[in-house]
Amino acid sequence: MSKVSSASPSDADLDRARNGDDDAFARLVEPHRRELHAHCYRMLASSHDADDVLQEALLRAWRGLAGFAGRSSLRTWLYTVATRACLDAAESRARRALPVDLGPASTRPVIGDVPAAETAWVEPYADLGLGAVPTTPDVRYEQREAVELAFVAMLQHLPGNQRAALVLFEVLGFSAGEIATMMDTSVTSVNSALARARTVVSSRVPPVSQQRTLRQIGDERLRETVTAYARALESGDADLLISLLTEDVTWSMPPLPHWYTGLAAVTEFAVAVPLHNCGEWRHSAPISANGQPAVGSYLWNATASEFRPWSIDVFTMRGPQIREVTSFLDPSYFAGFGLPPALEAAWPVALNGG
Known part of the structure; x- marks a missing residue:
């Protein structure tokens, strides 16, 4: 049996589903859908791929x-089906990466950086609802720890079988014997x-995980940092932005390949690009992405007379300061976080309740 307990499915619904009742099947699956989606995301590092593969897994x-x-x-059976669907998908897809995985940092700001279309990029994950799955003390990673950017990016460096074994054992609490059955292999191979x-x-x-760091910071201090970041961009305040960053901060912007490290290089980039070369910013209220603090960034579009989605900025914290900014530049991510498709010109700045 799995180390993680779960309620038994309704025998009546199971019988009905076996006889072709899709409503009964939906009722059986619904309690597990959220955690299965997170499992697919961990395996594939893409919320869009997780959507597609989970749909395929449930069809199977x-x-x-x-x-x-x-x-x-x-x-357990649903995880078996989903894991095999993920492994099939991983064989036909390139491993995803972040800019820091692909080359050295840029020493000077790159104006007009062009997306690296040939690279498959790690995507941000809307983690609302994670953490509700019951676990036992011997599960090594909490649900939110296991979607943190560092963990998800690390998984992409593993072959599919290692990726699956690690997630199933360390995150979900399945035994080596269960995993061997799920992956159709031996316990020795799993170990x-x-x-x-x-x-x-x-x-x-x-x-030290971000979850532990965030608990130490506290919600109020964390919100102050995120809203101060938003205010710095909206007001063009370089000094305020710098005060929020660690000395060894990094800033990356997938799908743009160039990234920056160290306070001097990041400051030069920030002054040259987001603070003075992009236009007028507005931001959402603080959100959570990959179990980490984040914010939705909107840029003014003069033609439409509104602020349009630009990036989901995810922060990795060290104490109350920002150690990494990962700006995911893709408006299609906003809907998954429940963010509006546009902000009107009168939308208040984030620090004042945006």
Whole structure:
């Protein structure tokens, strides 16, 4: 049995679903849909791919429900189907990356940087609802820890079998024996995959998670930092922005390939580009992305006479200061965070209740 408990499905709904009742199947799946989507995101590092693969996995589950004999929980069986769908998808897709994975930092601001269309990029994740899945103390990673940018980017450096084994064991609490069955392999192979994956984890994932850091900062101080960042961009206040950053801060903007590290380089970039070369900014209220503080950034569009979505800015914190800014430049992400498609000119600045 899995280390993570779950309620048994309704026998009546299970019988109805096996007989072709799609409403009964939807009722069986709904309690697990959110966590299955997060699982697909961890495996694929893309919210859009997670949407597609989860839909494919549920279609496979619907078609194969007659083969569910009840020897495991429905939840375990659904994870088996979803994991295999993710592994199939991973074989046909390029591994996703962040700009910091692909080359050295730029020493001078790049004006007019062009997206690297040939690169598959890690995408931000709207984590509303995560953390509700019951876990046991021996599960190593909390649900939100396991969607943090550092963890998700690290997973992309692993082969599919190692990625799946690590997530299923360390995040979801399945045993090596269960994982062997789910992945149609041996316990020895699972343990070997786990050992190799843990070596990569130790070299690429910070020892202190963002969840622990955020608890130490506190919600009020964190909100002050995020809204001060928004105010700095909206007012062009370089000194305020600099005061929020660590000495070794990094700033990246996928799909743009160039990135910056160190307070001097980031300051030069910020002054040259977002503060003085982009136009007028407005921001959403603070949101959460990948279990980390974030904000939606909007740029003024004179033709439409409104502020249009520009980027989801995700912050990695060290104490109360920002250690990393990852600005995901794609308006299509905004809907997933429940953010409006535009802001009117009169929209108040974030620090005053935006």
